[in-house]
Amino acid sequence: MNSLTHRFLALFCAGLILLVGHTRLAAQQTGAVPTRDQVEEQYTWDVTDLFESDEAWEEAFDKADGLIGGFDQYEGQLGKSGKTLLAALKHGEKTYLLFERLYSYAARKRDEDLGNTTYQAMVQRMQGLSTKLASATAFINPEILSIPDKKLQRFMRKEEGLQLYDFYLEDLRRSKAHILPKEQEELLALAGEVTSGPGNAFGMLTNTDFKWGTIKDEKGNDVEMSRTRYYYFMESGDRRVRHDAYRELYVPFEGHINTMNALLTTQIKRDIFYAKARKYDSSLEAALDGPNIPVSVYNNLVNTINDNLAPLHRWASIKKRVLGVKELHPYDTYAPLFPEVEKKYTYEEAQVIIKEALKPLGDKVQLILDRVFAERWIDVYENKGKQGGAYSAGIYGVHPYILMNFDGTLSSVFTLAHELGHTMHSYLSNEAQPYVYAHYATFNAEVASTTNEALLMDYLLARAESDAEKLSLLQKYVQNIRTTFYRQTRFAEFELAAHQLVENDEPLTHEVVNKLFGEMYQKYWGPEMVVDDEEALSWSRIPHFYLNYYVYTYATSFAASQLVARRIREEGQPAVEDFLKFLSSGGSDYPIELLKIAGVDMSTPASIEATTAKMNELLDQMEAILARK
Numbered sequence: 001m002n003s004l005t006h007r008f009l010a011l012f013c014a015g016l017i018l019l020v021g022h023t024r025l026a027a028q029q030t031g032a033v034p035t036r037d038q039v040e041e042q043y044t045w046d047v048t049d050l051f052e053s054d055e056a057w058e059e060a061f062d063k064a065d066g067l068i069g070g071f072d073q074y075e076g077q078l079g080k081s082g083k084t085l086l087a088a089l090k091h092g093e094k095t096y097l098l099f100e101r102l103y104s105y106a107a108r109k110r111d112e113d114l115g116n117t118t119y120q121a122m123v124q125r126m127q128g129l130s131t132k133l134a135s136a137t138a139f140i141n142p143e144i145l146s147i148p149d150k151k152l153q154r155f156m157r158k159e160e161g162l163q164l165y166d167f168y169l170e171d172l173r174r175s176k177a178h179i180l181p182k183e184q185e186e187l188l189a190l191a192g193e194v195t196s197g198p199g200n201a202f203g204m205l206t207n208t209d210f211k212w213g214t215i216k217d218e219k220g221n222d223v224e225m226s227r228t229r230y231y232y233f234m235e236s237g238d239r240r241v242r243h244d245a246y247r248e249l250y251v252p253f254e255g256h257i258n259t260m261n262a263l264l265t266t267q268i269k270r271d272i273f274y275a276k277a278r279k280y281d282s283s284l285e286a287a288l289d290g291p292n293i294p295v296s297v298y299n300n301l302v303n304t305i306n307d308n309l310a311p312l313h314r315w316a317s318i319k320k321r322v323l324g325v326k327e328l329h330p331y332d333t334y335a336p337l338f339p340e341v342e343k344k345y346t347y348e349e350a351q352v353i354i355k356e357a358l359k360p361l362g363d364k365v366q367l368i369l370d371r372v373f374a375e376r377w378i379d380v381y382e383n384k385g386k387q388g389g390a391y392s393a394g395i396y397g398v399h400p401y402i403l404m405n406f407d408g409t410l411s412s413v414f415t416l417a418h419e420l421g422h423t424m425h426s427y428l429s430n431e432a433q434p435y436v437y438a439h440y441a442t443f444n445a446e447v448a449s450t451t452n453e454a455l456l457m458d459y460l461l462a463r464a465e466s467d468a469e470k471l472s473l474l475q476k477y478v479q480n481i482r483t484t485f486y487r488q489t490r491f492a493e494f495e496l497a498a499h500q501l502v503e504n505d506e507p508l509t510h511e512v513v514n515k516l517f518g519e520m521y522q523k524y525w526g527p528e529m530v531v532d533d534e535e536a537l538s539w540s541r542i543p544h545f546y547l548n549y550y551v552y553t554y555a556t557s558f559a560a561s562q563l564v565a566r567r568i569r570e571e572g573q574p575a576v577e578d579f580l581k582f583l584s585s586g587g588s589d590y591p592i593e594l595l596k597i598a599g600v601d602m603s604t605p606a607s608i609e610a611t612t613a614k615m616n617e618l619l620d621q622m623e624a625i626l627a628r629k
Contacts, residue, residue, distance in 0.1 A: 032384075033224060033226055033229075033382060033383065034383050034384065035383060035384050036112055036386070039380075039381055039383050043379075043380040044112075044380070045108065045376055046377075047108050047109060049398050050101055050105040051101070051105050060101070064102055065129065067098065068095060068132055068133050068136045069136070070091060071091065071095075071136045074087070074091065076143070078140070078143045078147065079146060081159075082154075082155030082158055085144070085147075085162065086162050086165075089165060089436075097396060099126075099133060100395055100396060101395060101397070101398065102126060104395045104401070106122035107123055107393070108379075108401055109122065110122065110123050112379065112385075113384070113385035114204065114208045114386070115384075127192075128193060134192055135189040137189075138186035138189050139185070141172060141185065142179055142180070145176050145179055167589065171590075178278040184277075195270045198263045198264070198270065198546060199546035202260075206252075206543075207388060208385065210252040210253075211252065212248055212251065215248050216241070216244065217236075218237075218238045218241055225245065227389075228382045228389075228407070229382075229407075230249045233245035234335075235334050235335070235336060235409055237342070239331075239335070242331040242332065242335060246532075246534060247534065250538075250541075253540045253541055257540065260537075261510035264498070264508075264513070264545060265508045267545065267546050268283075268502050268508070269502060271283040271286070271499065271548050271549075272499065275287075282500075282503065283548075284298060284499065291441035291591050292590045292591075292592075293443055293592065297556070297592075297603060298492070298552055301492065301552055302489060304605045305485075305489040308608075308612040311616050311619065312482065312524060312525065312526065312615075313527075314616070315478055315482065316525050318619065320332075322626070329532055330534070336472070336475070337471070337472075338475065342410075342472065343410065344409065345409075346408065347380055347406050351369075353413060353456070353460075354420065354452075357417070357458070358417075358420075358456075360455060360576065361576055362576060368423070375399075378402040378403075378404055379402070380406050382407070386403075386405065387403060388405060389403075390415050390419050391403050392419045392423045392426065394422070394423070394426025394427070396435055396438050400423040400426045414453050414476070414480070417456045418452060419449065420449075421448035421450070422448060422449050424448055424452075425440060425445070426440075428584040429583065429584060429586035429587075431584070432584035432586070433584070433585070433586035433588060437587050438586045439587050440587050440591070441587055441590075442550055443553050443592070443595075444557065444594060445553060446553055446561075447557045447564065447595065450561035451561040451564045451565055451579070453561070454564075454565035455565055455568070457476065457480070458565065460473050461477075467625050474618050474621055478619065480558075481611060484555070485554075485615075486555075488552065488554035488555045491544065491551040492549070494539065495551060495552075498516065501516075514536040514537050517536055517537070517538060517539045518531050558611065559602070559607050559611045562610060563599065564579055567579075567598075579598050581597050582595065582597040585597060
């Protein structure tokens with residue numbers, strides 16, 4: 001084949017890819033949501049890396065069940081010798097490794113279509129197996145803690161291989177006051193399947209049972225609403241479309257408000273139950289003690305943000321002025337101020353942009369990205385019944401998987417970069433760490449993802465070709481701070497307040513919750529915002545409230561990532577090396593200590609205030625450009 005023919009075919013194939021991407025994008029936003037079998041295979045993840053088939057999964061499930069039974073041989077024996085203790089720990093690793101792979105396969109298949117009862121049943125069986133595993137291993141921690149310190153130290157010196165578990169055992173002994181006797185640990189383990197009910201019910205209700213009607217898009221076409229499409233419509237330049245989508249989203253939530261309130265209240269009572277059972281003073285203390293995060297860090301975040309709401313109020317004022325509206329409403333918060341430069345991206349274009357933006361992180365990251373895209377680690381587009389939102393799930397010994405609902409907006413490009421950050425973190429930690437230290441704490445979980453977003457924004461801003469494009473990107477940067485920093489802190493403040501109400505035996509009716517959530521929304525956005533009734537019940541659609549004090553980590557991680565990205569810009573390779581070392585550290589130390597590897601100390605107010613100052617700096621740039629127009 002001559003070079004001219006080769007080049008023509010290459011361009012032709014590239015054109016087909018772009019055409020498919022644009023056609024698919026159009027299908028995503030008009031008409032009906034596609035079914036799973038209408039999505040091309042190249043845009044779906046390949047779960048055969050986990051198990052070749054459902055039959056192979058069943059065989060492995062039986063094997064895992066047998067491994068769980070194998071813990072019996074170690075009960076009552078851990079204090080007899082270092083050899084026995086090491087063997088028990090190794091048996092635990094082998095069992096949990098297989099369990100993770102089993103669960104990941106079931107969960108990935110379920111998330112392709114939440115209405116598929118086969119995979120719903122698989123996940124339920126895994127939840128049952130999880131309870132059985134927790135019950136079978138309930139003796140381990142109490143038994144290790146019963147070994148006298150000097151005897152355990154002798155085990156560590158004499159038994160080669162136990163030294164690996166030094167930090168694990170140190171951390172276990174730190175939590176000694178909250179580890180219960182074996183019988184009580186077993187009872188808590190048996191309760192696990194029941195106490196996961198609120199979160200499971202929330203997911204099924206909102207992803208499968210809720211039905212939405214249609215709205216008219218910008219061209220007057222009837223478009224079926226969904227939770228995923230909501231975010232697309234919120235970025236519409238047509239205020240009528242935003243208003244209609246906003247109202248339509250809340251119809252099923254308002255219609256089931258008592259059920260949603262019961263689910264949230266039960267989840268909070270679950271958190272409090274476990275805290276009391278383990279002898280903590282509060283649910284917050286219990287949630288933060290696992291990764292050894294002081295309660296003062298959480299309170300510092302909320303208090304520092306409350307002292308620095310002025311940048312968000314300033315943003316509300318600018319937004320109202322540029323939009324030219326008499327009243328600013330919640331459905332205006334995602335509205336583009338500069339729609340003339342709004343772009344749409346194919347999935348393939350997003351890949352190229354992200355790879356270029358992350359080049360400062362070096363060749364190793366580029367190779368990881370190549371594998372992610374080429375080996376189908378990502379499930380790209382929305383389909384009927386698919387899990388909403390986006391996530392990255394790391395599996396030790398295999399590779400991470402990313403769920404996306406890519407819609408072609410700039411926000412979706414940033415979401416892809418975000419999830420790739422999680423994937424990089426999981427991949428590097430799994431590669432560098434033994435299984436016992438491969439899993440990083442939630443406190444550090446969002447640092448890589450939001451650092452990726454910061455580097456992507458730097459890349460796009462540096463290549464802005466006009467004031468209008470720069471304004472659009474500055475708006476996106478401000479929106480990132482607003483959603484990931486201010487909004488998640490507001491959620492964290494709400495979550496703490498709701499838990500404290502229940503801990504103080506005060507009623508948590510939906511009227512109380514609506515009032516609490518609505519007033520916080522008003523406080524954060526300031527006097528320019530008119531809070532609609534729908535926004536007061538927005539708490540009912542937030543899945544993170546079923547994750548026991550998780551949301552604050554978005555805000556702390558975002559603040560940390562801004563400092564990491566600044567170091568990379570200013571210091572170059574030394575900062576990159578520190579960042580990659582941090583990403584490779586997994587859970588080998590306490591998260592606050594590991595973050596210091598990347599040059600960040602999250603125990604100080606200054607680390608939070610740096611992001612509020614950054615927002616003011618961005619608004620200064622925005623207003624300077626607007627003044628020239």
